[in-house]
Amino acid sequence: MTRVYDIDHKVKKATIGHTWYTPAVWGKVHNKACKWLLLHYLFDTLGLMRVDFKVASQNIRSQRAVMKIGAVPEGILRRYTLRNDGTPTDTxxxxxxxxxxxxxxxxxQQMVESLAPAH
Structure with missing residues (x-):
């Protein structure tokens, strides 16, 4: 599962996140294909000018994943949100x-094609 949220048509931006996959598909084509479809829709259909990703500080796997699909690191907001246990965490x-x-x-697209199972 992944979501698009905080869509702002005036500023032409949106956020992709709240992504959860079963460990059985981690590192496979699923996330990259999903992100390609979402980004294609947001940029090429809606004409947005910016898509961002917000990742919890402790989620190193997701940080690597968004950089692998081409997202550029912009910075860290300290104590931006709370963990499930209520303690603050950076984003x-x-x-x-x-x-x-x-x-x-x-x-x-090339990454998706290289990871897609042969039929």
Whole structure:
């Protein structure tokens, strides 16, 4: 599962996140294909100029995953949110901008194709 949220048509931006996959598909094509479809829709259909990703500080796997699909690290907001146990945690911000998308789109498509199971 993954979601698009905080869509702002005036500023032409949105956030992708709240992504959860079963460990059986980690590192496989599922996340990359899903992100390609979402990013394609947001940039190429809706005409957004920015898509960002917010990742909890302790979630190193997700930080690596968003960078692997082409998102650029922007910074860390300290004590931005709370963990499930109520303790504060930092949040890492990443983004892809509209003018970066055409090149990143090709690279992400190539990753998806290389990981897709043969039929």
């Amino acid at each position: 890492h911000f990443f983004s892809i901008l509209g003018d970066e998308w055409p090149e990143k789109k090709i690279k992400l």
